[in-house]
Amino acid sequence: MTATVKSPTSVQYHPRRQRISGKLFSLLKYVVLIVLSISFVLPFYWMFVSALKDDSQVYTVPPIWVPDPAYWNNFYDAWVSQPFTLYLFNTVFKYAIPYTIGTVLASAIVAYGFSRIRWRGRDALFFLCLATMMVPFQVTMVPLFMIFKQFGWLNTYLPLVVPAFFGTPFFIFMLRQFFLTIPQDISDAAYIDGANEVDILFRIILPLSKPALTVVALFAFINAWNDYLGPLIYINDAHEFVLSLGVEALRATFSYNSTVANAYPYLMAVSTIIVLPIVIIFFFGQKMFIEGISMTGIK
Amino acid sequence: MATAQPGTKSGMTRSERRRLIQGLLFISPWLIGFLLFTIYPLASSLYYSFTRYDLLRDPVFIGMRNYTSLVTTDSMFWVVIYNTLFYVLLAAPAGVVSAFLMAALLNTKLMGRPFFRAVFFFPAIIPTIVTAVVWQFLLNVQFGLFNSILQGLQLPTIPFLSNPAYAKPSLVMIYIWAQGNAIVIFLAALQDVPRQLYEAAEVDGARAWHKFRHITIPLTTPVILFNLIMGFIYAFQEFTLPWLLTGGGPANATEFYTIYLYRNAFQFLRMGKASALAWILFIIIVVFTAVLFKTSARWVFYNTETE
Numbered sequence: 001m002t003a004t005v006k007s008p009t010s011v012q013y014h015p016r017r018q019r020i021s022g023k024l025f026s027l028l029k030y031v032v033l034i035v036l037s038i039s040f041v042l043p044f045y046w047m048f049v050s051a052l053k054d055d056s057q058v059y060t061v062p063p064i065w066v067p068d069p070a071y072w073n074n075f076y077d078a079w080v081s082q083p084f085t086l087y088l089f090n091t092v093f094k095y096a097i098p099y100t101i102g103t104v105l106a107s108a109i110v111a112y113g114f115s116r117i118r119w120r121g122r123d124a125l126f127f128l129c130l131a132t133m134m135v136p137f138q139v140t141m142v143p144l145f146m147i148f149k150q151f152g153w154l155n156t157y158l159p160l161v162v163p164a165f166f167g168t169p170f171f172i173f174m175l176r177q178f179f180l181t182i183p184q185d186i187s188d189a190a191y192i193d194g195a196n197e198v199d200i201l202f203r204i205i206l207p208l209s210k211p212a213l214t215v216v217a218l219f220a221f222i223n224a225w226n227d228y229l230g231p232l233i234y235i236n237d238a239h240e241f242v243l244s245l246g247v248e249a250l251r252a253t254f255s256y257n258s259t260v261a262n263a264y265p266y267l268m269a270v271s272t273i274i275v276l277p278i279v280i281i282f283f284f285g286q287k288m289f290i291e292g293i294s295m296t297g298i299k
Numbered sequence: 300m301a302t303a304q305p306g307t308k309s310g311m312t313r314s315e316r317r318r319l320i321q322g323l324l325f326i327s328p329w330l331i332g333f334l335l336f337t338i339y340p341l342a343s344s345l346y347y348s349f350t351r352y353d354l355l356r357d358p359v360f361i362g363m364r365n366y367t368s369l370v371t372t373d374s375m376f377w378v379v380i381y382n383t384l385f386y387v388l389l390a391a392p393a394g395v396v397s398a399f400l401m402a403a404l405l406n407t408k409l410m411g412r413p414f415f416r417a418v419f420f421f422p423a424i425i426p427t428i429v430t431a432v433v434w435q436f437l438l439n440v441q442f443g444l445f446n447s448i449l450q451g452l453q454l455p456t457i458p459f460l461s462n463p464a465y466a467k468p469s470l471v472m473i474y475i476w477a478q479g480n481a482i483v484i485f486l487a488a489l490q491d492v493p494r495q496l497y498e499a500a501e502v503d504g505a506r507a508w509h510k511f512r513h514i515t516i517p518l519t520t521p522v523i524l525f526n527l528i529m530g531f532i533y534a535f536q537e538f539t540l541p542w543l544l545t546g547g548g549p550a551n552a553t554e555f556y557t558i559y560l561y562r563n564a565f566q567f568l569r570m571g572k573a574s575a576l577a578w579i580l581f582i583i584i585v586v587f588t589a590v591l592f593k594t595s596a597r598w599v600f601y602n603t604e605t606e
Binding site: 026029032033036037040041042043044046047050058059060061062063106109110112113114117118119120121122125128129132133134135136137138139140141142143144145146147163165166167169172197201222225226228229233243244247248251264267268271274275278279282286289290293294 | 578
């Protein structure tokens with residue numbers, strides 16, 4: 001290219017009319033975004049303020065946007081109306097934490113084999129691994145239930161936690177994508193120093209992949225925290241319930257007996273409490289979440 | 300290429316074989332899990348689908364009868380097929396279109412993009428039980444927020460969840476609300492569209508709409524395909540939200556395929572019939588995905604020149 005010559009037309013490139021329509025467009029854009037944001041946040045706002053109401057405030061038309069008085073004790077009363085502390089313990093220590101450890105560890109090891117070592121048949125098997133994501137949960141649901149029943153694993157968390165230690169295709173995929181971005185030279189230098197693949201994975205690749213591993217850990221934890229269908233199938237004993245089954249149990253007590261006071265405020269209070277940890281995790285890890293999700297859409 | 304060494308049986312060099320063994324060792328957790336938790340259950344569920352099995356007695360082989368009776372005599376089967384197709388064909392495309400438009404809006408010159416992105420994404424990661432109880436409350440026909448507002452404005456109320464005609468569209472509305480993943484994936488794809496293309500088009504005098512139509516959309520078609528397929532697969536398997544929100548009602552309007560399958564398995568203890576239902580679903584999903592891929596050759600644009 002030769003040096004660019006400013007064409008005389010570029011001086012009048014923005015006629016006034018276009019500038020005004022541009023400003024109008026920009027204003028309209030913010031209006032749309034703000035209206036959308038309000039409608040996205042509204043369910044959460046309504047959940048929170050309804051948790052602070054009593055029955056007379058819940059059933060009022062027109063609706064009360066800021067309850068006065070606000071019944072803050074609803075949070076405590078709702079929490080102790082069912083053994084939610086026990087359910088919290090079950091959710092975190094029996095399900096979410098072991099599930100997360102298994103998922104991160106196994107998915108990282110498998111992803112290493114699918115990305116940092118070249119071997120015959122690798123890409124075909126990786127494709128197979130991805131294809132298993134298409135198998136509906138419902139197809140394997142019945143036989144898996146019967147297998148775990150035979151193992152005597154019903155009413156335990158083993159059917160939900162043990163498979164995590166074999167890796168999860170979605171997270172294997174995410175970590176593989178990340179491992180592929182690490183330059184091969186790093187591995188080659190380590191080979192020359194006499195390192196084997198296990199050394200390279202644990203001493204080099206994993207320390208370099210902390211952001212990706214954190215994303216996987218956060219997603220795995222939230223998946224377990226949110227899970228409903230898994231516990232629904234395998235957990236019948238109320239002592240072993242997770243939070244989601246507890247909320248469902250609380251709702252059931254209200255629908256069996258419609259005269260119970262504060263049904264909706266209590267449901268909204270418990271909902272607020274179990275959403276809160278996700279708000280906190282999301283607030284601190286937003287950037288990682290976004291990057292993690294974005295990574296899955298590529299290719 | 301490595302020269303084939305005489306003496307190796309499979310025609311692999313020593314280092315090739317070493318890497319093959321190491322690779323297989325590293326992926327062995329997945330491979331074992333795949334055999335135990337996917338292949339074996341797939342095979343046994345195929346077998347069960349040809350049996351009558353109530354968990355208490357041993358399965359009895361009955362040939363194709365589960366399949367034929369589903370298709371010919373089970374009136375619920377066609378109801379759930381209709382409901383599911385209605386929902387899937389509405390929800391998945393609506394989710395992709397809304398997510399794409401919102402991502403495109405976020406991709407413009409914008410103050411506070413991380414804030415808006417966070418707001419749109421967040422509903423995707425909350426527990427479904429919370430989505431269900433909160434929306435059930437919001438959409439309640441007597442005292443739900445939306446109908447209270449309508450009543451306050453002297454307008455007729457909308458029976459979102461209690462009228463069969465409104466139940467599925469209401470579920471689609473909630474589905475769209477929880478499309479955060481797709482929005483974020485689209486936004487990343489939109490940000491990857493090279494700036495120079497827009498600049499070149501501007502030099503040629505292209506208007507905003509033309510840039511959107513002829514640059515933005517073609518360059519993001521691979522990701523549109525990805526989100527569309529994920530959306531279809533997800534919507535076909537949707538269980539928890541309708542189960543908790545409407546329980547299949549009113550008047551079976553939200554009795555979806557997976558709900559009917561769950562009932563047959565765990566409420567009626569008809570494991571054989573449930574397995575047949577599961578296999579039909581699996582085949583439907585595979586065929587659907589294959590068809591989408593086939594048509595994609597016509598509308599998905601792969602930029603092979605860069606990279």
